[in-house]
Amino acid sequence: QQQVKQSPQSLIVQKGGISIINCAYENTAFDYFPWYQQFPGKGPALLIAIRPDVSEKKEGRFTISFNKSAKQFSLHIMDSQPGDSATYFCAATGLSGSARQLTFGSGTQLTVLP
Amino acid sequence: KAGVTQTPRYLIKTRGQQVTLSCSPISGHRSVSWYQQTPGQGLQFLFEYFSETQRNKGNFPGRFSGRQFSNSRSEMNVSTLELGDSALYLCASRITGTEARGYTFGSGTRLTVV
Numbered sequence: 001q002q003q004v005k006q007s008p009q010s011l012i013v014q015k016g017g018i019s020i021i022n023c024a025y026e027n028t029a030f031d032y033f034p035w036y037q038q039f040p041g042k043g044p045a046l047l048i049a050i051r052p053d054v055s056e057k058k059e060g061r062f063t064i065s066f067n068k069s070a071k072q073f074s075l076h077i078m079d080s081q082p083g084d085s086a087t088y089f090c091a092a093t094g095l096s097g098s099a100r101q102l103t104f105g106s107g108t109q110l111t112v113l114p
Numbered sequence: 115k116a117g118v119t120q121t122p123r124y125l126i127k128t129r130g131q132q133v134t135l136s137c138s139p140i141s142g143h144r145s146v147s148w149y150q151q152t153p154g155q156g157l158q159f160l161f162e163y164f165s166e167t168q169r170n171k172g173n174f175p176g177r178f179s180g181r182q183f184s185n186s187r188s189e190m191n192v193s194t195l196e197l198g199d200s201a202l203y204l205c206a207s208r209i210t211g212t213e214a215r216g217y218t219f220g221s222g223t224r225l226t227v228v
Contacts (some may be wrong), residue, residue: 032214043118043204043219044157053216069134089157093214099170101147102217104157 003065008103014066015060018090021108023090024097026071030092034102035064038087047088080112116140118207119218126226132193135223139186139207143218145169146188148180151222152204158202163188164210195227 005024013019018063023033030050036044048071050057057064063076077084090105119138127133139146148160161170180190183210186207192199202222209216 020151034217036219041221043206045219046217073139096170099162100214101159101162101170101172102149102208103159104149106156 004103004105006090010109011082012111017080019080021058021075023105024072025092029094031094034091036089082112085112120220120223121204124224128176134191137188137205141211143207144218147206148190149204176228
């Protein structure tokens with residue numbers, strides 16, 4: 001019940017295109033859903049995050065869509081750029097007692113072709 | 115302000131040895147979490163420390179342990195290393211242990227067990 005399932009595993013898009021990454025979860029106790037971007041040799045960096053009482057959040061070219069009833073959320077990268085080429089992880093967290101942990105999806109390796 | 119600092123960046127150890135990794139959180143952050151990243155298993159939660167106390171532990175054997183000091187710096191130790199322990203070990207700090215937001219990751223320590 002702690003799993004977060006992410007797809008696709010890899011994604012290739014042309015510069016200027018839209019990149020879409022999908023995630024699904026089971027644990028209804030999750031209350032915060034961040035997306036992380038990771039470049040080779042670096043740790044994950046927070047990109048954008050959403051709470052389940054919001055259906056969409058947009059920050060620049062990045063948008064999260066959230067469907068609470070379906071327990072799914074997705075990341076849309078508009079006008080994708082070669083510099084967006086990285087691995088993207090969805091994650092979820094919820095309070096268990098007084099503690100939290102991030103549960104990550106398996107990651108999507110995005111390649112944006114020039 | 116300075117980010118999360120992990121040392122060393124790279125380590126090569128022999129099977130059966132033990133290793134200690136260090137994490138200095140962002141100033142003012144009292145929660146430190148550790149994650150293991152491997153190509154096969156992805157990002158998995160190891161444990162979290164808050165105010166020198168382990169608050170949460172993932173599903174790892176007892177060979178993996180950690181501690182946190184009064185200045186919030188944390189160390190993790192892996193004893194009797196196995197080949198499968200080769201991974202990128204990431205730490206993340208937050209201001210508190212219960213807040214959902216604000217996980218900031220370091221660049222990790224790349225451990226290779228030969």
